[in-house]
Amino acid sequence: MHDEDPSALIDAKLASLGDWRGDTLATLRALIRAADPAIEETVKWRKPTNPAGVPTWERAGVLCAGETYKDKVKLTFAKGASLDDPKRLFNASLDGNVRRAIDFAEGDGIDEDAFKALVRGAVAANLAKPARSKG
Numbered sequence: 001m002h003d004e005d006p007s008a009l010i011d012a013k014l015a016s017l018g019d020w021r022g023d024t025l026a027t028l029r030a031l032i033r034a035a036d037p038a039i040e041e042t043v044k045w046r047k048p049t050n051p052a053g054v055p056t057w058e059r060a061g062v063l064c065a066g067e068t069y070k071d072k073v074k075l076t077f078a079k080g081a082s083l084d085d086p087k088r089l090f091n092a093s094l095d096g097n098v099r100r101a102i103d104f105a106e107g108d109g110i111d112e113d114a115f116k117a118l119v120r121g122a123v124a125a126n127l128a129k130p131a132r133s134k135g
Contacts, residue, residue: 009043013052020106021068025055028066028075028104031112032057035119039063060126063119076101083121087114 014022046053056065062078080100092101
């Protein structure tokens with residue numbers, strides 16, 4: 001359905017997890033929103049095997065997506081390979097040419113300032129991209 005509120009869908013997904021993964025993703029969500037209030041929440045890749053979809057944050061294109069697995073929360077940055085990461089937050093998908101991810105295990109801390117700087121860097125990268133010509 002196209003009239004479902006993405007933020008409400010994300011709220012429901014977080015509530016359905018009911019464990020540390022939901023808490024971690026909720027914390028990351030709050031930090032993303034704090035980093036840039038103009039960021040929009042969406043839900044992508046909804047399918048029968050994952051009806052809740054994947055929480056995704058966008059501004060001038062996809063910034064990052066948050067997935068949950070049995071043993072981790074994975075936050076994948078669409079253009080992570082091109083972002084400045086002085087605190088070395090990226091710890092997964094390091095061999096890709098475009099994306100980078102941060103895997104959080106139960107009990108992992110989050111460097112909030114470094115994380116918000118990474119989100120702001122992703123926004124800047126999206127805003128700086130040249131418009132694609134059609135045709």
